[in-house]
Amino acid sequence: MSRTFIGIAVASSSGDTHSNKGVNYAAGLRQDASGLLGTTLLINELVIPFVAGGFLYIGAVAVLPTLLEESKSGKQALREFAAMFFGVACMFFVAWNE
Numbered sequence: 001m002s003r004t005f006i007g008i009a010v011a012s013s014s015g016d017t018h019s020n021k022g023v024n025y026a027a028g029l030r031q032d033a034s035g036l037l038g039t040t041l042l043i044n045e046l047v048i049p050f051v052a053g054g055f056l057y058i059g060a061v062a063v064l065p066t067l068l069e070e071s072k073s074g075k076q077a078l079r080e081f082a083a084m085f086f087g088v089a090c091m092f093f094v095a096w097n098e
Contacts, residue, residue: 071077 067080071080
C-alpha cells in the first residue's frame with residue numbers, strides 16, 4: 001500500500017503543470033514528456049557515469065593496493081605522489097576548460 005502511495009506521489013509531482021492529467025504516450029516516445037522532477041534522461045548521458053565507474057573500480061581493485069604497499073625508497077614514494085598530483089592537475093585543467 002505504501003509503495004502505491006509513493007508511486008502516485010512521485011508520478012503526480014513529476015508531471016507537467018498542464019490541466020490534462022491523461023498519459024501522453026506519443027510525447028513519451030518523442031521524449032518530450034517530463035520525468036522525475038521535470039527531467040529526462042537519455043541513453044547517451046549514461047556513458048560518462050559508467051566509464052567513470054569503471055575507472056574507479058579498476059583504480060580501487062588493481063592500482064590502489066600496489067600504491068599502499070610500503071615503498072622501499074623515499075624516492076619511489078615521491079614519484080608516486082607526483083604522479084597522483086599530476087593526475088589531479090589534469091582533471092582540474094580539463095574541468096576548468098570545459
